[in-house]
Amino acid sequence: MSQADWLSILGWGTDELEDLRFVGYSYIKQGKYDIACTFFEALVILNPDSVYDMQTLGALYLQKGNNLMALNYIEKALKLNPKDLPTLLNRSKALFALATGVRPSPRQNPWKNALRRKSPDRPRHSFWPTVEFGQNCR
Secondary structure, three states: OOHHHHHHHHOOOHHHHHHHHHHHHHHHHOOOHHHHHHHHHHHHHHOOOOHHHHHHHHHHHHHHOOHHHHHHHHHHHHHHOOOOHHHHHHHHHHHHHHHHOOOOOOOOOHHHHHHHHHOOOOOOOOOOOOOOHHHHOO
């Protein structure tokens, strides 16, 4: 079924979609990424033209270490808005993680550790900017 069919069957509008986003984002802030994924997967089905929902779902999969699924949703978001900088950054992170086999941890920045392992002589700081979910999901 199409987006309009699901929304009309449920009798939903933009207010209900915003409520789902708010609840999903609340779970992200609590670090409950599996639950948040469920909400954003529903949002992507209900509103497939939302760059925000698509890129947030991609970022969630990236955070959970499912880089292929992350890249799938990130690419879909980039088809809708090819110049979205947070989504482009997440695409780079997903590709980097796939190339190096890095699995992100919710408690640490995996990019710094991956770069240190590959190059022990490099400085302790990382050139990879950190994009938090709060900045990504506005």
